[in-house]
Amino acid sequence: MLLFRGLSVNFIQKGKGKVKIMAGETVKDAITIVADDELTGVEIEYMHIASERCSCGGEYDVEMQQFLEQGGRLYDKIDVTCTQCKKKRSFYFDITSFYGKM
Ligand SMILES: [Zn+2]
Numbered sequence: 001m002l003l004f005r006g007l008s009v010n011f012i013q014k015g016k017g018k019v020k021i022m023a024g025e026t027v028k029d030a031i032t033i034v035a036d037d038e039l040t041g042v043e044i045e046y047m048h049i050a051s052e053r054c055s056c057g058g059e060y061d062v063e064m065q066q067f068l069e070q071g072g073r074l075y076d077k078i079d080v081t082c083t084q085c086k087k088k089r090s091f092y093f094d095i096t097s098f099y100g101k102m
Helices: 002-013 038-051
Strands: 017-019 031-035 060-070 073-082 088-094
Touching: 031 038, 038 060, 038 073, 038 088, 060 088
Parallel strands: 031 088
Antiparallel strands: 017 031, 060 073, 073 088
8 A cells, every 4th residue: 555655656746647635525526637648547546545544544445436427527436435434435536637548
């Protein structure tokens, strides 16, 4: 997990992408990711989830990823479960900037 987070931070430092931090709990609140390609964009999604903690302090496990299209924007909805208290939540990411880019 630490190695993964370290790698992702390098991506940001290289200027390949950036994250605009918001709550990300609904489509309206989606975290907008600006990246040059899908590989970088998805990496940033997972880096963000790995850096978030449940209110109990636990880390999140990714359960499911779903693609959404709404109002002309493209989103990834990622369902996660806390590894400690098993509470579930979802993260919404606006992936319009990099979707389909290789
Ligand atoms: Zn928890």
